[in-house]
Amino acid sequence: MDLTIGPVAFFWTAETVRGFYRDLAASPARRVVIGEWVCSKRLPFWQDEIPGAVEVLSAAGKEVALSTLALVTLRRERRQTADLFEAGLPVEIADLGALRYLPEGVPFQVGPTVNVYNEGTLEWLARKGATRVCLPPELPLASVAVLARAGRAAGVAIEVWGHGRAPLAISGRCYHARLHDRAKDSCQFVCGDDPDGRDVETLDGRAFLTVNGVQTLGHAHTTVAGQVADLAEAGVSALRLSPQASGFPGLVRLYDKMARQDITAGDALARLQALMPGASLANGFLAAAPGLRPVG
Amino acid sequence: MMELVCPAGTPAALRAAVDAGAHTVYCGFADETNARNFPGLNFSRPEMAEGVAYAKARGARVLVAINTFPRAGEQALWHRAVADAHGAGAHAVILADPGLIAHAADTHPDLRLHLSVQAAAANPDAINFYAESFGIRRVVLPRVLTVEEITAINREIDIETEVFVFGGLCVMAEGRCSLSSWATGLSPNMNGVCSPASHVVYDEVAGQNEARLGGLLIHRTPKGAPVPYPTLCKGCFTAPATDTGPAQTGHIFEDPVSLDATELIPRLQRAGVTALKIEGRQRSRAYVAQVVRAFRAAVEAAEAGAPMPAGLLAKLTEGQSATTGAYAKTWR
Numbered sequence: 001m002d003l004t005i006g007p008v009a010f011f012w013t014a015e016t017v018r019g020f021y022r023d024l025a026a027s028p029a030r031r032v033v034i035g036e037w038v039c040s041k042r043l044p045f046w047q048d049e050i051p052g053a054v055e056v057l058s059a060a061g062k063e064v065a066l067s068t069l070a071l072v073t074l075r076r077e078r079r080q081t082a083d084l085f086e087a088g089l090p091v092e093i094a095d096l097g098a099l100r101y102l103p104e105g106v107p108f109q110v111g112p113t114v115n116v117y118n119e120g121t122l123e124w125l126a127r128k129g130a131t132r133v134c135l136p137p138e139l140p141l142a143s144v145a146v147l148a149r150a151g152r153a154a155g156v157a158i159e160v161w162g163h164g165r166a167p168l169a170i171s172g173r174c175y176h177a178r179l180h181d182r183a184k185d186s187c188q189f190v191c192g193d194d195p196d197g198r199d200v201e202t203l204d205g206r207a208f209l210t211v212n213g214v215q216t217l218g219h220a221h222t223t224v225a226g227q228v229a230d231l232a233e234a235g236v237s238a239l240r241l242s243p244q245a246s247g248f249p250g251l252v253r254l255y256d257k258m259a260r261q262d263i264t265a266g267d268a269l270a271r272l273q274a275l276m277p278g279a280s281l282a283n284g285f286l287a288a289a290p291g292l293r294p295v296g
Numbered sequence: 297m298m299e300l301v302c303p304a305g306t307p308a309a310l311r312a313a314v315d316a317g318a319h320t321v322y323c324g325f326a327d328e329t330n331a332r333n334f335p336g337l338n339f340s341r342p343e344m345a346e347g348v349a350y351a352k353a354r355g356a357r358v359l360v361a362i363n364t365f366p367r368a369g370e371q372a373l374w375h376r377a378v379a380d381a382h383g384a385g386a387h388a389v390i391l392a393d394p395g396l397i398a399h400a401a402d403t404h405p406d407l408r409l410h411l412s413v414q415a416a417a418a419n420p421d422a423i424n425f426y427a428e429s430f431g432i433r434r435v436v437l438p439r440v441l442t443v444e445e446i447t448a449i450n451r452e453i454d455i456e457t458e459v460f461v462f463g464g465l466c467v468m469a470e471g472r473c474s475l476s477s478w479a480t481g482l483s484p485n486m487n488g489v490c491s492p493a494s495h496v497v498y499d500e501v502a503g504q505n506e507a508r509l510g511g512l513l514i515h516r517t518p519k520g521a522p523v524p525y526p527t528l529c530k531g532c533f534t535a536p537a538t539d540t541g542p543a544q545t546g547h548i549f550e551d552p553v554s555l556d557a558t559e560l561i562p563r564l565q566r567a568g569v570t571a572l573k574i575e576g577r578q579r580s581r582a583y584v585a586q587v588v589r590a591f592r593a594a595v596e597a598a599e600a601g602a603p604m605p606a607g608l609l610a611k612l613t614e615g616q617s618a619t620t621g622a623y624a625k626t627w628r
Binding site: 208 | 366392416417469478483485516536539549622
């Protein structure tokens with residue numbers, strides 16, 4: 001197994017983005033997906049970083065793909081999506097509707113916010129030209145195994161959500177702005193204040209969700225650290241790591257050890273917890289349990 | 297006249313809806329193939345055939361919702377549901393999963409296909425993609441769009457649109473939400489349930505009513521006040537203070553409201569919408585009959601250019617507030 005780094009979910013400054021991809025170039029990750037995944041309003045603030053990041057990553061031997069938005073509604077967003085296919089790099093679709101712009105015969109990748117739940121859909125995507133699919137985070141291991149088998153037969157590499165706050169929902173409405181009593185159109189980019197999203201707790205103080213603009217994530221970081229052997233046996237070919245603001249290079253090194261099965265599950269979990277002191281880690285989805293179920 | 301598409305969770309509700317003036321009724325089989333997979337709801341195969349016959353005899357049509365995402369390795373259950381809906385004489389099936397849609401288009405080329413709201417086709421390109429790829433004839437639009445956006449969509453597509461006007465309200469893009477499985481392990485996409493009743497506990501603690509889902513506190517109200525059903529996206533939560541914003545406690549996603557877009561029906565008609573959909577397959581036949589009668593009067597008024605009858609549904613929304621949701625841009 002190897003590692004794919006997903007698109008940055010959060011609204012980071014151009015400078016942060018630049019440093020992040022510079023660090024990634026020196027990491028053991030095999031491939032990187034880059035692009036605005038959550039909100040098109042953020043893109044003008046950092047899009048000029050994309051060509052440089054692509055160059056640095058490519059020079060370091062990484063495979064680079066461009067991500068579409070996860071929810072495309074506005075005319076401007078449709079045009080941006082169409083333009084992505086003209087950029088000369090592989091595209092990872094995050095909204096199935098992006099396939100309308102796919103030039104005939106061009107291969108593409110599929111991100112975790114596209115609903116690939118079964119072999120029928122996987123095979124249909126393969127016929128359309130999909131070469132790589134990151135499965136939805138909520139899928140249990142039994143489904144992952146069936147899909148990894150079907151993927152092998154259809155020539156599609158199967159990835160699983162390996163680390164990071166899982167994308168749980170996306171909306172036409174911005175809940176981040178709403179927390180500041182603002183609407184989406186007058187948001188004043190408040191999501192930029194929270195580089196790992198804004199926490200949401202239950203009324204009795206239990207950490208539960210994280211709001212990130214129009215996207216809602218799980219609060220606990222989902223990790224497959226204890227389940228890598230099962231995924232390898234199922235035939236999963238890559239783990240997807242979702243960028244976070246701090247300590248990411250160390251995480252990539254640790255998950256690289258896991259992907260190469262150079263470390264036991266127990267050691268992997270202990271080192272992960274040490275890299276993220278105080279963070280809650282969850283692994284319920286793969287076990288067909290509530291996704292927020294704590295590790296251990 | 298705009299077509300009225302009404303819910304039926306039981307054969308009795310189907311008959312009630314048809315008798316009350318529904319042009320079309322939608323329902324599902326009693327298993328995980330539909331997104332209202334609740335105990336005691338939905339149709340056996342013979343009931344479906346009888347329901348279709350009952351509707352047809354009265355000039356109404358039946359749509360069968362097969363709108364969950366087939367489980368890997370067990371697609372046959374979903375394939376059989378499509379074949380059985382076709383065999384029962386359904387006017388169309390409502391599907392969400394691309395693999396299942398591809399199967400239906402290949403295997404049942406004469407079966408009319410509608411794209412479920414669970415497919416979340418939210419722009420003209422996505423809708424045209426489904427129409428061109430599979431011959432989809434109608435799309436149920438996600439509840440994330442404004443009336444203006446719906447108007448624009450209808451200008452760019454050739455297939456029919458159907459929009460929700462009454463009942464439960466999803467505030468996330470439907471078919472793309474895993475909040476329920478995050479908290480309970482069961483989701484709309486995989487299991488046909490959201491915030492399932494099996495995981496709900498109501499309790500009284502220190503003189504207050506509490507509603508929990510999967511052990512998570514979702515609502516707390518003073519004793520004597522009603523405690524709403526703990527649907528995750530309509531729960532009460534706290535966002536602790538940050539460097540840039542004060543703490544916020546409240547319904548940070550949405551209040552426990554339901555959708556009522558009655559007043560927007562004339563605008564939806566001008567927007568080129570073909571059909572109006574009422575949510576609520578889990579509702580009683582008495583409720584269904586009342587809502588259908590009210591909306592039949594409303595679409596007839598819209599057809600005649602008359603104002604929308606006011607207060608028709610006051611009784612049904614009493615004690616619960618209603619919203620026009622995303623259809624009004626201010627909602628965002």
